Amino acid sequence: MNLAEAMEERHSVRQYKNKPLEAAVVSALQEEIKNCNMESGLHIQLISNEPKAFDSFMAHYGKFSGVINYIAMIGKKNAELEEKCGYYGERLVLLAQQLGLNTCWVAMSYSKIKTAFVVDKGEKLCVVISLGYGETSGIPHKSRPIEEVTKADVEMPEWFQNGVKAALLAPTAMNQQKFVFSFEGNQVSAKAGIGFYTKLDLGIVKYHFEIGAGRDNFKWIS
DSSP: OOHHHHHHHOOBOOBBOSOOOOHHHHHHHHHHHHHHHHHHOOOOEEEOSOOSTTOSHHHHHTTOBSOOOEEEEEEESSTTHHHHHHHHHHHHHHHHHHTTOEEEEESSSSOOOTTTSOOOTTEEEEEEEEEEOBSSOOOOOOOOOGGGSEEOSSOOOHHHHHHHHHHHTSOOGGGOOOEEEEEETTEEEEEEOSSTTHHHHHHHHHHHHHHHHOGGGOEEOO
8 A cells, every 4th residue: 555545544553463573564664764763863663572561550541452562762852852753653653554564652551661672861762653463453533624723814725735634644642633734835834732742743744744745745844
């Protein structure tokens, strides 16, 4: 499937089968993690066959089961970390979907197993992404109307509408979808609202917007 199809098919999944990741899948994920780290300066790591992080009261309360594989989104502590983790994490989420895996962004319902990954000086673990072969494919989330997440004084061009539609398919914390897109000519602005993990969400939705709108059709402005 292509990225547009992966966006449509991806839904949050919290229960996974007792099935190890295939070697080719691990190789593809590791290669893309390497590329993401080189581009972003992040320290993303794939953790496989590690059951302790999701064997806690919080994880069970969050209805997670069978999680033994996850991606640790780690990077240097700065104002850009959350948005950057969202952007590159969702890039990995959609690749995982293309590889036949299911995923879920996890902010709190896990335990930090310090021996499972490396956090260098000046870095922090921002969030993790569970992944594996889901018991189900998940279900679509409800989306806000385009008018509630856009600001436009003139008619929205088709590429912009397609970008926003793609952004509304993106996972956000508690499905809050607290973001606003606006444009001037071919320049686009994306702003995060107030709420939990909205900066992380902003990175996720910006990656989706790029896929939907087409990267050649616009430029980001701050």
